[in-house]
Amino acid sequence: MSVRIIRAILLTLMMIPGITAASDIASSVGGGVENRLADGGYFELGASVYGVNKVDIRQTSHQAVQPTLLISGMYQYKGLFVEMIHQSQDGVNLGFNFWNSENWSLDLLLANLQTSWSRPEDIDPSMLDEAGRNAYLMSEESLYIGAGFRATRYWGDRYVFQYRLVSDYFDGQGIMSTARLGTSWQVRNWNFHALGSIEYSSATLNRHRFGVSDVEATEQFPEYRPGSSFSYGMELGVAYPLSESFVFRAMYRLNVLSNEVTDSPFNQTGYVSFFNASISYVF
Secondary structure, eight states, X not given: OOHHHHHHHHHHHTOOOOSOOOSSXXXXXXXXXXXXXXXXXXXXXXXXXXXXXXXXXXXXXXXXXXXXXXXXXXXXXXXXXXXXXXXXXXXXXEEEEEEEOSSEEEEEEEEEEEEEEEOOTTOOGGGSOHHHHHHHHTOEEEEEEEEEEEEEEEXXXXXXXXXXXXXXXXXXXXXXXXXXXXXXXXXXXXXXXXXXXXXXXXXXXXXXXXXXXXXXXXXXXXXXXOOOEEEEEEXXXXXXXXXXXXXXXXXXXXXXXXXXXXXXXXXXXSEEXXXXXXXXXXX
């Protein structure tokens, strides 16, 4: 099944209206944590503009500022949930909430989908000339599909900590894990949030995304074998209700990349700077 078909299926799954908040920390710090156990959901449709620096030479269609359609939402029923949250750093989630207390929530993530890189199948790079291997190494977008668990700790209605660990079962890309701490506060009708994060990537994942084997290596892309790594990020954002159904959001995120990533021949910078502003209709 192609990446485009899988994405289309995910978008269709998310078009379910309802009334509750998601467990993804991006939703918790952006909209509070009330009614986190209630069945139901919500759906948002709107317009968004984002700006991001070019990080990887393989981003051949990169534009510094780009408008896009906003599709966001979640639905949960008796613990089973599906999430595709605007401004989330954790992709699309399908899972099951299996335990809760007053302050804790534990989720089993059955499928976590994020974008990744893959190289053309059924091609032996050792049979290619220099130009052919350069084209081969430019790769194409693919999906990381993992499973794992997520633990969330709440302090009142303002502070949220979330730890998440997933391992790819679709293409054997390895393990990624994140720890995030967020807070939100109200100033009149403006809802502000701040979020700090640490992300771990296994050596297997880094080699899949950023490595070059000896048989693939060229003058432009020399052999590179990264190890595991940690990266660090900070996010600031705000949301403002324009009416009963329309909401404005804006956020800025800065992620500092590890040497295992920045030393890759594909890499072009030591950080990812991301800005997003949107207006959406909430069903």
